[in-house]
Amino acid sequence: MQQEEEAELMLEQGGIPISQLCNSSVNIDLLQCPICFNILWKPIACGQDRCFSSFCQYCIESWLNQKNAQSTFEEEEETFANESNCPKCKRVFIKTEIPLVKVLLSQIELKCIHSNCTQVIPYADYENHIVNCKERKKQCRGCQQYILQNKLEEHEAQCSQIPVECQKCHKRMPKCDLESKHDKYNCIENLFKVQDQQLENLYTQYLICDDMVNYYEEKIARMMKGDLIALTEYNFFTIFTANYQFTTDNLYIARLVRNSYNYNKQKNDFLHFYVDYYFTTGLEGYEWKCRVIRLRGNLLIGVCSSQLSNSVDFIVNRLGEVKKKEENDNRYHIIRKVNFTFGEGDVIRFQILPFMQCLRITNETRHLTFCFNRNELQEMGDQYFSFFSLEYQGDALQFL
Numbered sequence: 569m570q571q572e573e574e575a576e577l578m579l580e581q582g583g584i585p586i587s588q589l590c591n592s593s594v595n596i597d598l599l600q601c602p603i604c605f606n607i608l609w610k611p612i613a614c615g616q617d618r619c620f621s622s623f624c625q626y627c628i629e630s631w632l633n634q635k636n637a638q639s640t641f642e643e644e645e646e647t648f649a650n651e652s653n654c655p656k657c658k659r660v661f662i663k664t665e666i667p668l669v670k671v672l673l674s675q676i677e678l679k680c681i682h683s684n685c686t687q688v689i690p691y692a693d694y695e696n697h698i699v700n701c702k703e704r705k706k707q708c709r710g711c712q713q714y715i716l717q718n719k720l721e722e723h724e725a726q727c728s729q730i731p732v733e734c735q736k737c738h739k740r741m742p743k744c745d746l747e748s749k750h751d752k753y754n755c756i757e758n759l760f761k762v763q764d765q766q767l768e769n770l771y772t773q774y775l776i777c778d779d780m781v782n783y784y785e786e787k788i789a790r791m792m793k794g795d796l797i798a799l800t801e802y803n804f805f806t807i808f809t810a811n812y813q814f815t816t817d818n819l820y821i822a823r824l825v826r827n828s829y830n831y832n833k834q835k836n837d838f839l840h841f842y843v844d845y846y847f848t849t850g851l852e853g854y855e856w857k858c859r860v861i862r863l864r865g866n867l868l869i870g871v872c873s874s875q876l877s878n879s880v881d882f883i884v885n886r887l888g889e890v891k892k893k894e895e896n897d898n899r900y901h902i903i904r905k906v907n908f909t910f911g912e913g914d915v916i917r918f919q920i921l922p923f924m925q926c927l928r929i930t931n932e933t934r935h936l937t938f939c940f941n942r943n944e945l946q947e948m949g950d951q952y953f954s955f956f957s958l959e960y961q962g963d964a965l966q967f968l
């Protein structure tokens with residue numbers, strides 16, 4: 569490859585090597601440059617009488633320039649070296665042209681300098697051919713390989729090393745870098761975009777957090793004030809009992825109508841029902857009330873982990889006995905005795921206090937208070953139900 573470049577350079581900077589000559593019918597002596605010893609290229613002759621030596625244009629011009637440059641240092645030596653002298657006759661160089669040389673040159677034919685080209689070219693067409701020769705190779709601006717010049721455009725179009733400019737940040741780089749990693753990882757514009765996106769996401773998160781903070785602040789303020797959500801509408805739910813009555817014309821009355829034998833429980837029927845609302849151990853506080861309308865038998869007031877028979881239950885009865893039922897047990901076992909009783913006509917208030925994490929039950933009529941405490945509520949998991957169990961025919965509760 570370099571050979572090719574050298575050959576082209578020779579054409580710009582001197583003559584054509586004798587080895588390129590094809591027909592030898594012409595006397596080559598007249599056509600050789602006395603400076604580069606190649607075949608004259610764009611010849612210029614010395615016009616001095618009896619000299620008429622021809623040189624390549626480039627050779628003679630460089631020689632003369634060199635002489636001029638030297639003379640500025642060598643200050644008027646007695647020789648003629650300070651003048652622009654002919655290298656042959658040493659006299660002042662007078663530029664001329666010799667028609668005979670031109671005629672002779674026009675008769676020679678030359679081999680192309682490009683390695684695979686077999687064409688023989690008349691001297692006059694030589695430069696034109698060299699530049700346009702199919703076998704001429706040029707260096708790819710990307711991979712630096714030498715490619716046939718008529719294939720170069722196609723090659724550069726797909727050469728992965730070709731330098732390209734990023735349209736966003738205007739940085740130049742090999743095409744393969746732009747495609748593989750620049751856009752994704754290095755382009756400043758994209759990095760900014762990613763940062764912008766992240767900022768936007770953070771801001772969104774911040775807004776969400778801000779909303780949540782407000783929400784919880786309000787809640788905490790409510791809790792601190794002891795503000796509870798009052799239940800005023802009730803839905804009741806039961807699975808065990810056949811003979812019961814829920815009256816719901818604004819008077820939410822739950823009544824066991826008639827005793828019968830409950831085969832499931834292997835005992836006399838009872839009205840076991842839930843306030844159909846599950847309470848979570850979250851931040852909400854609730855309260856509701858009921859009045860004991862009739863109570864000849866016992867009443868169990870309780871909390872349970874589920875509405876199925878294998879739930880964990882805690883209850884308090886009219887004797888102030890706090891009892892617990894394990895998950896896979898049918899019986900209640902006394903765990904403590906408290907100063908809490910109720911009877912017919914009493915109003916009982918229920919309060920779920922999230923701050924204290926307890927269910928406080930107050931007999932407003934008798935001024936007695938009792939709590940299912942945090943540990944007991946936690947044994948039932950994340951949520952629990954409030955339930956009541958009436959055992960005696962005709963006994964009833966009215967929810968207020």
Ligand SMILES: [Zn+2]
Nearest residue numbers: 601604624627
């Ligand atoms: Zn020359």
Ligand SMILES: [Zn+2]
Nearest residue numbers: 614619654657
């Ligand atoms: Zn001369």
Ligand SMILES: [Zn+2]
Nearest residue numbers: 680682685701
């Ligand atoms: Zn050629």
Ligand SMILES: [Zn+2]
Nearest residue numbers: 708710711727
């Ligand atoms: Zn290339």
Ligand SMILES: [Zn+2]
Nearest residue numbers: 734736737755
């Ligand atoms: Zn970029």
